Amino acid sequence: MGDTPDRHWMGPEPAGAARRVYLGILQALEAGKTVPGQRLVETDLAQEHSVGRNAVREAMQHLAVRGVVDLSPNRSPAIRRLDLAESLEVLEVAAAMIRLAAGTAARAYSSDHSDMLESALSDLEAADTSADAAALNRARRHFYRALLLIGGNRELQRLFPTIGMHIIHAQYPSPKIQAARRVDYRRIAEAVVAGNPVAAEAAAEAHVEHVRDIIRTAT
Amino acid sequence: MGDTPDRHWMGPEPAGAARRVYLGILQALEAGKTVPGQRLVETDLAQEHSVGRNAVREAMQHLAVRGVVDLSPNRSPAIRRLDLAESLEVLEVAAAMIRLAAGTAARAYSSDHSDMLESALSDLEAADTSADAAALNRARRHFYRALLLIGGNRELQRLFPTIGMHIIHAQYPSPKIQAARRVDYRRIAEAVVAGNPVAAEAAAEAHVEHVRDIIRTAT
DNA sequence: TGGAACAAGATTGTAGAACAATCAAGGGCG
DNA sequence: CGCCCTTGATTGTTCTACAATCTTGTTCCA
Numbered sequence A, B: 001m002g003d004t005p006d007r008h009w010m011g012p013e014p015a016g017a018a019r020r021v022y023l024g025i026l027q028a029l030e031a032g033k034t035v036p037g038q039r040l041v042e043t044d045l046a047q048e049h050s051v052g053r054n055a056v057r058e059a060m061q062h063l064a065v066r067g068v069v070d071l072s073p074n075r076s077p078a079i080r081r082l083d084l085a086e087s088l089e090v091l092e093v094a095a096a097m098i099r100l101a102a103g104t105a106a107r108a109y110s111s112d113h114s115d116m117l118e119s120a121l122s123d124l125e126a127a128d129t130s131a132d133a134a135a136l137n138r139a140r141r142h143f144y145r146a147l148l149l150i151g152g153n154r155e156l157q158r159l160f161p162t163i164g165m166h167i168i169h170a171q172y173p174s175p176k177i178q179a180a181r182r183v184d185y186r187r188i189a190e191a192v193v194a195g196n197p198v199a200a201e202a203a204a205e206a207h208v209e210h211v212r213d214i215i216r217t218a219t
Numbered sequence C: 001t002g003g004a005a006c007a008a009g010a011t012t013g014t015a016g017a018a019c020a021a022t023c024a025a026g027g028g029c030g
Numbered sequence D: 001c002g003c004c005c006t007t008g009a010t011t012g013t014t015c016t017a018c019a020a021t022c023t024t025g026t027t028c029c030a
Helices: A017-030 A042-049 A053-065 A084-108 A111-130 A133-151 A154-162 A165-171 A175-193 A197-218 B017-030 B042-049 B053-065 B084-108 B111-130 B133-151 B154-162 B165-171 B175-193 B197-218
Strands: none
Touching (some): A017 A042, A017 A053, A017 A133, A042 A053, A053 B053, A084 A154, A084 A175, A084 A197, A084 B084, A084 B154, A111 A133, A133 A175, A154 B084, B017 B042, B017 B053, B017 B133, B017 B165, B042 B053, B084 B133, B084 B154, B111 B133, B133 B154, B133 B175
C-alpha cells in the first residue's frame, strides 16, 4: 500500500550529514570496533567523517535516543554499558513492546502480508547459515520491521527502535541467542499468520524469556 | 542509595540553552498558545529565546523524540497532529507501558516508597480543585514519576516520557479525563501499595481504557 | 610522603556568519 | 485557465570564535 509515510518510517533517523556519523558508529559497534564505555570525541568524529561538529552532535542525540550512547553535560559521549541488572531492565521493557508488536500484528494480519513475514524468515535462515554478524542483525531487524508494518501502529513503529537492544546485542553476541531466534521467530510468525493474538503474545514473551536466561547464565 | 543518576533521570532532556526553547514550547503547548499543526520557524524561535539556531534545532530533536513535533527534511517542524486513529495507536502503546510501570512498581514496592505515592495523590487532589491546567499536568507527571521511581526500571524511566502523551493531552483537554484520573490513579496506587502486580496492571489498563472511551466519544 | 592547590591543555557549550540546497508562493505568459 | 519560472523564505551545513568546564599533571607546603 502506498500510504506508508516513508519520511521517517521507522523511528526518527538522522538525515543527511548526521546520518553518516550515526550509521558509522552503529556499524563500528556491530563490528566490535567500538566497545561499551568508549568515549567519543566530537572533533575526532567530525574529521573522520568529514562533517561539521553540529552533525556529530546531532548524530549523538539520535544515538542517545536509541540507547546506544550515554550523554551527560560537559562530558564526551560514551558507548552505553549495561550491567546485568540494567540489561534485565531493558529486556523487561523489550518484552512489553515485542509482546504488543506481536499481538497487534496478529490482530491486523491479512494474506497481503504473507510476503513480508516469509522474506523476513528466509532472511533469517540465510543469515543463520552464513553466520555473518551484520547479516544476522539485518535479519533480526527485518523480522521486527515486518511485525511492525503488519500491525500498522505508527506510534509503536516510532518507539520500538528506541529500546536499548543495540547495546544488548553488542554486549552479548551469543550464538545461543541466534539459535533461539530461529525457533522463536518462527513460532511468533505462525501465531501471527494464524491471526491468534494470544498465542503471538505468548510466543513473544517466551522469546524474551529465552534471551533473558541466556544472558543471565552467560555473565 | 544515592546512586540515582540525576543526570538525565527522567528521559533525556536538553540542557542549557536548548532547554529554554524546549520548555518554552511545551509550556506554550499546555497553555494552548501553540496548536497542533502549527509551524515552528528556527530563526524566530532563536530570536525569541535569545539562543543560537543550533540550540533551537537541538530542542526540536528532543521534542520530536517525545512525539511533540513532527520533523521532516527541509520543512519547518510542526506541532504534531493526531487523527483519531493515531490517537488510539498512541494509547495502545501507552497502555502497555503504563501497565508495565504499574506492575513493576507493585512488585518493587516497600514502605519506604509510601511518601512518593502519597504526595503524588495529594498533588492530584489539590490540582483537581484548582482546575489549573498546568498544575494538572504537573500532578499527572508527578504520579507517573512516583510509579517509575518505585519500580526502579531505568530503561522504562528513559522510554516512558517518549510516548506521545503530551499531544494527546494537548489535543483532548477534556475534564472527563481528569475526573477519571482521580479515581483510576488511586486504584492503581492501592494495588501498588498492596504489592499486587496483577491488580495494578489491571487498574492501569482500565485507566487507559477509560481515556480511550472518552476520546472516542469526544471526537 | 601525602595531599592540596594550582596551572595547562583538552573538550564541550554556544553564538554567529556565510553559503548551498530546497521549498512555497506569486506573477507572467502562452 | 493552466503551466512555468522567478523570487523570497527557510532549512542544511560547515566554519570560526570564544566561554565554560573538565582532566591531568605539576608544584609546593605540611
